Amino acid sequence: MSSAVDAVTNRTKEPSPPWALWLRQIGAIFRFEVQKNFLGRRAILIYLLALLPLFPLLILAVVQPPGNEWRDFNKIKEIYAVLYNGLILRTVVFFGSAWIFMNLFRGEIVDRSLHYYFLSAVRRDVLLVGKYIAGLVTSIVLFVGTTVVAILLLYLPHFYSQSMRYFGEGQGMGQLLTYAGITILACIGYGAFFLVVGLFIRNPIIPALLLYGWEWLNFLLPPLLKKISVIHYLNSLVPIPISEGPFAVIAEPTPAYIAVPSMLVVTIIVLIVAAYRIRHMEIRYGSD
Amino acid sequence: MAIPHDQLIIFDNVSKFYGEILGVNRVNLQIAPGITSLVGPNGAGKSTLMNLMTGLLRPTRGKVSLLGIPTDQPDKLFRKVGYCTQFDSFPRGLTGREFVASFLLVHGYEPKRVDELTQLALERVNLVEAADRKVAAYSKGMRQRIRLAQAIAHEPLVLILDEPLNGLDPMVRAETIALFRKLAAEGLHLIISSHILHEVDMMSDRVVLLNNGYIVAEGNIHGVRDEMEEHPMQILIRCDQPAKVAAYVFARDHVVEVRLHDDRRGLFVKTRDADGFYLMLNRAIADGEFNVESVAPVDDDLSAVYQYLIGTSGGSA
Numbered sequence: 001m002s003s004a005v006d007a008v009t010n011r012t013k014e015p016s017p018p019w020a021l022w023l024r025q026i027g028a029i030f031r032f033e034v035q036k037n038f039l040g041r042r043a044i045l046i047y048l049l050a051l052l053p054l055f056p057l058l059i060l061a062v063v064q065p066p067g068n069e070w071r072d073f074n075k076i077k078e079i080y081a082v083l084y085n086g087l088i089l090r091t092v093v094f095f096g097s098a099w100i101f102m103n104l105f106r107g108e109i110v111d112r113s114l115h116y117y118f119l120s121a122v123r124r125d126v127l128l129v130g131k132y133i134a135g136l137v138t139s140i141v142l143f144v145g146t147t148v149v150a151i152l153l154l155y156l157p158h159f160y161s162q163s164m165r166y167f168g169e170g171q172g173m174g175q176l177l178t179y180a181g182i183t184i185l186a187c188i189g190y191g192a193f194f195l196v197v198g199l200f201i202r203n204p205i206i207p208a209l210l211l212y213g214w215e216w217l218n219f220l221l222p223p224l225l226k227k228i229s230v231i232h233y234l235n236s237l238v239p240i241p242i243s244e245g246p247f248a249v250i251a252e253p254t255p256a257y258i259a260v261p262s263m264l265v266v267t268i269i270v271l272i273v274a275a276y277r278i279r280h281m282e283i284r285y286g287s288d
Numbered sequence: 289m290a291i292p293h294d295q296l297i298i299f300d301n302v303s304k305f306y307g308e309i310l311g312v313n314r315v316n317l318q319i320a321p322g323i324t325s326l327v328g329p330n331g332a333g334k335s336t337l338m339n340l341m342t343g344l345l346r347p348t349r350g351k352v353s354l355l356g357i358p359t360d361q362p363d364k365l366f367r368k369v370g371y372c373t374q375f376d377s378f379p380r381g382l383t384g385r386e387f388v389a390s391f392l393l394v395h396g397y398e399p400k401r402v403d404e405l406t407q408l409a410l411e412r413v414n415l416v417e418a419a420d421r422k423v424a425a426y427s428k429g430m431r432q433r434i435r436l437a438q439a440i441a442h443e444p445l446v447l448i449l450d451e452p453l454n455g456l457d458p459m460v461r462a463e464t465i466a467l468f469r470k471l472a473a474e475g476l477h478l479i480i481s482s483h484i485l486h487e488v489d490m491m492s493d494r495v496v497l498l499n500n501g502y503i504v505a506e507g508n509i510h511g512v513r514d515e516m517e518e519h520p521m522q523i524l525i526r527c528d529q530p531a532k533v534a535a536y537v538f539a540r541d542h543v544v545e546v547r548l549h550d551d552r553r554g555l556f557v558k559t560r561d562a563d564g565f566y567l568m569l570n571r572a573i574a575d576g577e578f579n580v581e582s583v584a585p586v587d588d589d590l591s592a593v594y595q596y597l598i599g600t601s602g603g604s605a
Contacts, residue, residue, distance in 0.1 A: 021396045028393035032379075040380060112377035119373075120394040120444070121366035244430060279360070283344040284306070285375065 001277070025122045027255070029130025033104065037138040042103055050142040051094045052088045053150050059158035073159045073166075077175065080154050081240035084179055085187035088150060090215065091235060093143045093183055098208045100139050102198035104131040123277040132271065134193055139187040146217045147183045151176055175239045182237050187231045189263050192270040199277045219244035227266035231258040291320050294356035297446065297477060297581065302350035304336055310501040311336035315350070317506065319479065323472045326481040326489040327594060328498035334481040335374060337498070338448050339477065342371045354446055357509035366395070375448040376431060378423045380593060384434045385410065385419040388441050409441035411466060414460070428455035436464070446477040453482060455503065465491050473498055489590040497597055504597045513588050519596045520544050520558040521588065523565065526581040530555040533578050540568060 007242070037043060064070065070079075108114035115128050151215045155163035166172035193211070215231040226232045226249070235241075236253035237260070254262070297319035303307060309321055312333040324344045326334040337487045339345040340352050345361035355368055362492035392402040410416045413433040418426065423434060440447060449468075453461050468491060472478050482488045487503050488495065489509060497505040497512070505512045513521070534555050535548045542561035549555055559565040562585070573580055586592075 024398075025396045028390075030398070031389055032394070036379070076307070112484055115373055115375060116379065116438070117394065118344060118362065119342060119371050120391050121363050121396065122394055126363075131518045143391050174547045192349055256368065258511055283339070284345055286309075 022123070022126050024165050025126050026130040026133065029122070029127060030119075030134045033131050033134030036132060037100060042099070042107060046096050046099055046138075046259065049092050049099070050146045051203055052092055053083060053146060054153065056151040057150055061153050064158060070158070074199060076154055076159065077240050078242075080151055080179075081238060081242045083150065083154070084147070085235070087240050088143070088147055089182070089186060090231065092146055093097065093186045094212060094215065094231045095141070095208075096191060097135075097187055098141050098194045098204075100134045101132075101194035102204045102208070104135050104195060104198060106198035106204055109285065112285045118157055118281075119285060124278045124281070128195075128271070128275050128278050132191065132274075135195065136187055139191060140184055144180045144183050144189060145180055147179050151179065165213060171239075178239045180236065182234050185237070185260065185263055186230065186234055188267050189233075192267040192274070193230070196270050196274040199281070207258060219248040222249055226251050227254070230263070233263050293353075297354050297479070297480060298352070299337075299340075300351045300353075302340060302347045302352055304340060304345060305348045307575070312340070312498070312501045313583060317503065317505055319494075319496075320470070321475055321567065322493035323468060323478045323491055325479060325492040325495045326479065326493050326494050326498060327485065327488055327590065329483075330599075331361060331500075332498040332502040335450055335496055336452050337496075337564045338371070338479065339483060340375075341448055341550070342369060344373075345373075365440070368445040369448065370442065370444035370446070371448040372450065374454075378431070382423055382597070383420050384415060384423055384426065384430075384437070387423055387434060388438050392441055395440055397442075405441050405443070405549060409437040412440060413437045414463060429457060429460060432456055433460070433464075434453075440471070446479070447471060448479045450481050451483070453484060453487060454481060461487070466520070467518060478528070483574035485591045485594060486589075492590075495593075497594065499598045505593065509590050509593060510588055513587075513593050519587075520560045521562040521565075522586040523557045523583060524549070524554055524564065524571070525557060525583050525585050526554040527579060528553065528581075529578050531573075533580070534579060536572060537565070537569070540565070 021051055035044075083235075105114065108117070118124070129272070167176065194204070194208065197207050201207055215229055218229050218231050218235075221229075232251075233254055237256055239242065241253070253259075293601065297317070299315045299317040301314040303313045315337065327335060328334055336345060340355060340361065343362055343365060347361070354365060357365050358366065359365060379390070382390065387407055389402050389406045392405055393399070397405065407416070410419045413436050415430065415437060417511055418430060419547065426434065432452065436449070436452060439449070450470075453464060456464060465487065468478055468480070472493070480488070480492070492509065494506065495510050495512070496503055521550050525533060530548050530552065534557075537543050537557055538546045540559075542564055543557055543559050545556075545558035546555045557565065568581070569580070569583060581594065587596075
């Protein structure tokens with residue numbers, strides 16, 4: 001029997017060194033998850049969210065709206081700044097990330113299919129990385145897409161030639177890339193937060209709403225508390241600052257060279273917490 | 289000869305509590321290669337033991353290792369272990385082939401090898417023809433088989449199967465049992481939970497009987513039966529002179545009860561020493577005391593052991 005066991009042992013050897021194996025496993029998890037994120041039944045909501053700012057812009061592209069500010073090319077960047085801050089960043093990216101990243105694990109618990117991953121010969125932290133990257137790519141593709149298409153829909157239909165110069169030769173491209181970069185950072189930060197919330201909390205909607213409230217009320221917070229939020233760092237990076245109203249507590253924006261690394265460091269810390277959690281996680285669907 | 293620890297499944301004083309509810313308590317177990325069945329009523333702790341073996345649950349106390357690998361190292365553990373759970377759920381939208389292949393890719397196999405292993409697993413569970421249909425359209429028996437295919441696809445050394453015969457029709461059930469036997473003959477550990485006692489009895493090398501989270505007996509079923517001294521072994525003797533045989537055997541100390549069969553062509557004997565009884569009976573036959581057509585134990589099977597130890601008649605097909 002020992003020869004049979006030896007033979008079986010040989011055929012179950014790890015196929016290659018860890019790094020190459022981990023990358024291959026991350027690739028497999030990534031493909032599987034991206035497919036689910038884009039084509040699964042849960043994808044409908046994020047498509048609707050991603051298209052949310054584009055519907056009114058499409059109407060505005062066809063119908064010239066009343067009001068002088070819509071006829072002034074220089075005002076468009078301010079309109080976009082308000083649209084981006086109020087609708088795209090705080091609503092679309094926030095709730096889109098919540099939906100995508102919470103469902104990476106919580107959705108599988110609801111579907112009772114997470115055990116298939118846990119029964120594969122893959123480290124659970126490798127699984128976490130694969131799923132996080134899949135969520136990140138999904139959210140970035142969709143929401144950077146929304147960010148870029150929204151800005152183009154706002155500029156091009158009524159100011160085509162000026163816009164082409166603005167994006168080709170002027171500041172336009174820089175602003176567009178900055179907004180896209182902020183969206184990416186938001187996906188990274190919110191994504192990590194919602195991923196860990198989905199791992200710890202059975203009903204993640206409540207913490208999502210709490211964070212939403214915290215982020216919205218950020219303008220009222222004293223400067224020190226403002227810094228315990230994602231939106232403060234993202235707002236510090238926007239190319240066109242917007243007024244937060246007469247009741248806002250003014251705080252100095254955090255410079256980009258601090259804001260960006262800070263967000264990345266916090267994201268890594270949150271992901272380490274998530275990795276610890278998933279290593280100790282049990283499958284008990286009945287109690288979920 | 290003692291089996292090395294790296295070929296055993298070891299539970300070392302393992303307890304699992306769900307809050308205040310007991311899952312299993314103080315389990316000490318060493319499982320060698322072959323087919324081992326976990327038997328017990330609902331809530332006995334069979335699935336808990338299996339989930340502890342595969343790291344889906346973590347013990348509240350104690351340690352579990354499979355072939356020397358702790359259960360908190362899934363990357364090493366599931367190179368050697370396959371687990372077919374009772375959860376009848378699947379990732380959405382996949383065909384049977386995609387389902388098996390997806391998780392082989394997650395294991396880290398190259399795509400070409402994934403195709404080979406997937407095909408082999410599908411052939412072993414006889415599901416090749418339906419492999420390219422969506423799992424959602426499968427019957428219960430087919431879903432059971434595709435889960436089995438997924439569990440064996442990476443050619444594990446330990447195969448853990450939670451109620452693997454549920455939902456299978458008799459033909460497929462027989463084929464599946466034959467597959468289990470073949471895998472066990474290859475040197476694999478098969479841990480099977482089942483409530484179908486006669487099938488467990490037929491295929492198992494040993495059983496672990498559980499009740500209310502405790503192991504009440506374990507080992508070869510006949511060995512377990514022999515150790516149950518409070519329940520004398522019952523033996524059926526078929527013969528043409530049952531009254532004469534009854535009078536002869538009742539004179540022995542270890543015989544505690546003799547009862548004639550309803551058809552008057554045999555008798556039931558209860559003895560505390562089955563080996564001694566068989567020896568005595570052989571001598572009597574050799575000496576020409578009486579003729580005997582057949583002798584067979586009546587309660588030397590899992591069903592009887594289950595009934596004696598757990599107090600119900602167990603399940604049936």
